[in-house]
Amino acid sequence: MRVLVIDDDQGIRWVLARVLGEEGYDVEQAESLAEAKKALADGDIDLAFLDVYLPDGDGMEALQSGMFECPVVLLTAETTFDNAARAYEAGAMEYLPKPFDLDEVRSLAKRVKPQRPPSKESPKEAQKDAPIIGRSQAMQLLFRTLGRVAASDLTVLITGESGTGKELVARALHDRSRRAEGAFVAINTAAIPAELLESELFGHERGAFTGADRARAGRFEQADGGTLFLDEIGDMPAALQVKLLRILEEGKVQRVGASQAKPVNVRLLAATHQDLPKKIQAGTFREDLYYRLNVIPVHIPALRERQDDIGQLAEHLLTEAAGELHMQSPILLDEAVDSLKNYDWPGNVRELKNVMRRLAVLTPGASITLSDVALALGYQSNHGQEQETLSDAVSRCMKHYLARLGYAEAVDLHRYLLEQVEPPLLHLVLDASDGNQIKAAEMLGLNRNTVRKLIRRYDIDPRQYRK
Secondary structure (H helix, E strand, O other): OEEEEEOOOHHHHHHHHHHHHHOOOEEEEEOOHHHHHHHHOOOOOOEEEEEOEEOOEEHHHHHHOOOOOOOEEEEEOOOOHHHHHHHHHOOOOEEEEOOOOHHHHHHHHHOOOOOOOOOOOOHHHHHHHOOOOOOOHHHHHHHHHHHHHOOOOOOEEEEOOOOOOHHHHHHHHHHOOOOOOOOEEEEEOOOOOHHHHHHHHHOEOOOOOOOOOOOEOOHHHHOOOOEEEEEOHHHOOHHHHHHHHHHHHHOEEOOEOOOOOEEOOOEEEEEEOOOHHHHHHHOOOOHHHHHHHOOEEEEOOOHHHOHHHHHHHHHHHHHHHHHHOOOOOOEEOHHHHHHHHOOOOOOHHHHHHHHHHHHHHHOOOOEEOHHHHHHHHOOOOOOOOOOOOHHHHHHHHHHHHHHHHOOOOOOOHHHHHHHHHHHHHHHHHHHHOOOOHHHHHHHHOOOHHHHHHHHHHOOOOHHHHOO
16 A cells, blocks of 8 residues: 655654554655645555644545545644644545654554555456457457457557457456466556656656655566556557666666566567557557557457347446446347347447446336437437426436325425435546546536545445446
């Protein structure tokens, strides 16, 4: 678990780093909000200890601004009730007065579960959570290819449109390989700023750049003995393409600021939705790197190219969505499946997953009909019915629940309906915002702290929606 300590007092940082380091935590330090932002940029911090008064700003205001997506413990020497109240209103996990009890520091850290998923899943767990489903000829061909290459250490280049499940295939390859007991480390090269990507991939030594107050292993070293998955490889900057090629050729990685390279034993899997040969022609992707990556090409067909799989996939995703939302799964009628098959699915399996989640929430009866699918997809049904408004859909759902509750009884109806409506709404908004609580709050028109309270109230984990 990674902990970030933000305090302009070097002594405070040293004490916290030593205590937490002895407990096995990976501790990073920052003496200002500017340095903290750099450390938070990769979204890989699980807990932050934040001083209220910093050289370049107020820690409490930074917390209220939504700068942190991890639990935060506020530190201050001014132990007043007003400060304590403000800390919790700002969304702090805890308020820790200085001087603090070191046992309490240890206790706070133990209360936090790491935000990022485990680096390693057992094959059984991976199949249960996200199976690769398909009976179509295209998917059977894919399964045969994966079966042949999974046990090898060959580099695989996975191509396919966005939303087809490229990381899912990469995990399946890892779980079926001889490296299954090793780490599976995934990184989206397009999601990290170019100036930070080199350090993320290759690591850095202490003093390599401003803010690098301790050495840190990169993703290659983290994946040593296991598998490294580089998603969206087509967006990698040209300078890093050269360094990646050298690692593939030599089997050694050199941290930023280091004088020597160290050997790593990593199986590399890469993925992209882009046409790399076209990027080579345009001069934005190295041809020699492409041939190094494209040892075993694996292409995932778009969902519209395997209509025979849509029914099976829809059933699975519907059951999964109903389970996540703690609802009974409705029955998917044949007419609804036919309508799903006739849709083009530009967002592929990811879009189908969102639609099935929508149907699990909005379907008022025990069965999903053609009209329900039309409403979920946002167009008129083949029966010529007008598109149902959200108000009408909510009214139908309310009538359904009221019929079960009884109109005449004192059932605390307002609270009950809120508890029925708020969790599905939060799930849908978090799904649409990829688990980003700031964006979710903007979509809902609510204060971020209010959204965080609702998430805690309904025991929702935003991390499951990060893509």
